[in-house]
Structure formats: structure tokens, C-alpha cells
Amino acid sequence: MTKYSDELQRAHLSEAQEDYLKQVLLLSETGPVTTQALAERMGVRPASVTGMLKKLASLGLVDYAPYRGVGLTSAGLQVALEILRHHRLIETYLTKALGYDWDEVHAEAERLEHHISEAFEERIAEWLGHPERDPHGDPIPSPSLTLPPDAGRSLRACQPGYYRLLRVRSQDKDALSLLARLGLVPGARFELLETSAAAVRLRLSEGRYLLPAALADGIDVEEVSP
Amino acid sequence: MTKYSDELQRAHLSEAQEDYLKQVLLLSETGPVTTQALAERMGVRPASVTGMLKKLASLGLVDYAPYRGVGLTSAGLQVALEILRHHRLIETYLTKALGYDWDEVHAEAERLEHHISEAFEERIAEWLGHPERDPHGDPIPSPSLTLPPDAGRSLRACQPGYYRLLRVRSQDKDALSLLARLGLVPGARFELLETSAAAVRLRLSEGRYLLPAALADGIDVEEVSP
DNA sequence: CGCTATATTTAGTCATGCCTAATACTCCTA
């Protein structure tokens, strides 16, 4: 795959194609990428996914063997990382420059990520001081499209102690809104008091909360000194 | 056309449909809107225009009589003004907030105008202090979608004297780049020394220039005291 | 007033990206 043909492809990729590639990347972080999982993420029927995967495979963007799942080729990975960089830079910019709350940015970024130029990307990255994380703590691919290493581990798996919140993986508007209200945003420090199968109990400077396991699942933390 | 059906339609309009409506509005400012003119503006064949006009007419967005040209209905005008407001706010924002030059903003705005939310529109308008003109001096439709009245007249039709530049109608990148280089941007004051069929001669504080008629055509000015 | 040049519309095609229904494959369990 030469530079030349890369650029030809990039110029012609549709919004739908870019979205599929991005979702393949995101899904592959947590396990094998099935047709069904992709269909759910894209809000589309499985048959439609099969069709798109065949097209993306013919473009050299995914490795696809029927009934065997999909993976990104290196060309496809480049595209996916580029879109992910757009998405997360836009989220960060909307928050810092335009006063969006972190539960509002996802939907806006989801549309804009496909329609900004490289110039726009560079200027907002510059304005932001080339951030490595978006407001949710998600890593932003670098300009050369490498992902910062993952730090932290799930709050769910932690023992009682002192922690700093690093990342919130949920993009549910209401879940984010709730966490923001509690002050549970990246950088926040708290004490984990108790964990059980159904929930975790924790204490921030502002109060004590019982957090359902479903929420704790998507929260990544690192241990800190008391 | 009730409010309710307006909103239903708005939700379903495609990017192409929005673009057609916008171009009908822009073309109608300078004369009757022909299929051919529309085809040129959209970069599309006349046959395609006919097809789209029939669809827009069936949606109640344009008045279309075959062979007789098109006009916007009031519903269509609302949509066109909304898109135009997006376009010109985005151009202004890119210039003032992100340091774009005025010859770079058009292409970026052309894509983004279809993909921003009302929330985004409101926030950049707020940030900008609710401007009435974009960097080219083009009027920005108000939030309630009325256009500020046109001021000034074409430099081409002026007698020698002192003027202030109000608006540059060209969106040619190189023409804009040249004008910017000369300091001929909205607000600039200059003396018109001489006009002829082929060109106008003028003097700014920085120098004297002979401007081809083609450029002078698209420049609107108002007279000022010396 | 008719004829021709130009503008416009119709008819038929194609790619995209989705859908449903029917069929095929996989893998687990009995």
C-alpha cells in the first residue's frame, strides 16, 4: 500500500465507511469484532454490515474472512485513528473553547469528525496545546497517529484505598451528567471505601456515594497516596 | 405549512437538498434562477437539477414550474437562511477564533454548515458577540432568520472620491488573497482616482493600485468624507 | 410567423448504503 494509493482512498471514503472503520477499531480494543457487535454500534442490521465489510475489504482497509470476523489493515487503522483523533480533539475543543459540558460533546463530535480539514485539526490541536487526552480521559491519537499507552485500571477491580480518576469510558449522556454532578471527572481524587458485586462505595471531598457496578465498570483509575 | 411539518422536514433534509436551497437563495439575489445557473453553481448537470427541483417542490420548499425557473417558498427560504447563517457564522468564527485567513474559510464553512447543531451555532454567535457581517462583509441572517439590509454600491459604478470598503463578493481564493495583500478588506478606506471600462485606479495609505474591472465589480463601498 | 439555437425536461442507468427474507455456517450440547 503506497502513500499514493493511501491518499487516493482517503479522498474517496464516505462518512459511513469512516464510521465503520472507527467502530472496528473501538470494538477491537475489547475483544474480537463480530458482525453483530458492529451492527449494534452502527445502528444497522447485520446484513448491512456484511455488505460494507466486503466493500472495505476490497479497498484494502480491513481483513475480512466470512464467518471469521474482521480486523483493520494498516491502511484501515490509519483512517480509523485519524477519525478518532478528529473526534477526541473536537470534544476537547468544544469543552475548552466553547464551554460545552462533557455530556454534550459526543453527539456534536460524531458528526463533525468527518467534515473537518487537516488545517482545522491542526489549528484546534495548536489552540489546545496538543492534548493527549480528551475530557473523558480517552487518549487522543498523535498527529502521526499513534495512541498514547493506556494507563490505569477499572475501578471495579480495585481494593479500598485512595485513587485518582483517569478515564470514563461511558458515553451515555445521563451517566456522564450524573458523574459530572458528583465531581467524578478525570483528575478527581477520592477514597474507595468498599467494593461488592453490585456496587462500590466511595468518598469525595464533597460527600459519600454508592456507585452501581455498571458505572464503576467504565471508570479507570490509578492509585495515589492518601 | 405548519410549524410542525416545518420541523419534520428540517430533520430529514439532506446535505444536497440544503445546498440547492442555499444556491437558489444566492442566485435569486442577482436575477431569475435558471436550471443552468443552478447546475453550474452545484457542479452538476442540468438534468440532475431538474430532478432535485421536482423533489424540493414536492416537499413544499420551492415553487417550480417546468421551463419557468424556481423560487423559494417561505419554508424553503427559512432553510436557506439557516444554512447561510451557519456558513457565515462559521467563516467569521474561523477567522476570529482560529486565525484563518479570509481566503481559507469558504471551503471549510461549505462543509461544516450542514453538520453543526443549533447549540453550536448559538455558542459561536455568542462568542463572536452576534456579528451582523462575516469577514467578507456579507450579511449574516439573524437568529430569527432575517437578513440585514444591503448597504453600499459597486465600486465599479462610483465616481472618483473617498470610500470605505464594505463587502467583497468574490469567493475566489486567489482574488481574496490578492485583495488581502493590498489591504482591501472590509473597513479599509481609500481614494478612487479614476475609473474606466477595463479598470479602476485607487490609492490606499500604502500605495496606488490599478484594479481590473472584474475585481472592482464584486466590491461594494460607501462614500466617506476625505 | 415559422425556424433554429439554446435551454430544459424525460427516460433510463449506476453506485451507495440501507432494508427484509431466506439460506448457510459454527459451535455447543446431548
Next chain:
DNA sequence: TAGGAGTATTAGGCATGACTAAATATAGCG
């Protein structure tokens, strides 16, 4: 190891919005 549950793919359609080629309307001129 055969059957079934569940997952995936094929087959066939539809809407969108472009295209070409062919037909038709308009307008300007002699």
C-alpha cells in the same frame, strides 16, 4: 457425532442523487 440455537451471509429491493442520451419547449431572428 448429529441436531439446534444463534450468528452470518446471500439474494433481492428501495431511495438518493448523480450521469448520458434523446426528446421537447422557449425565445430570438429573419
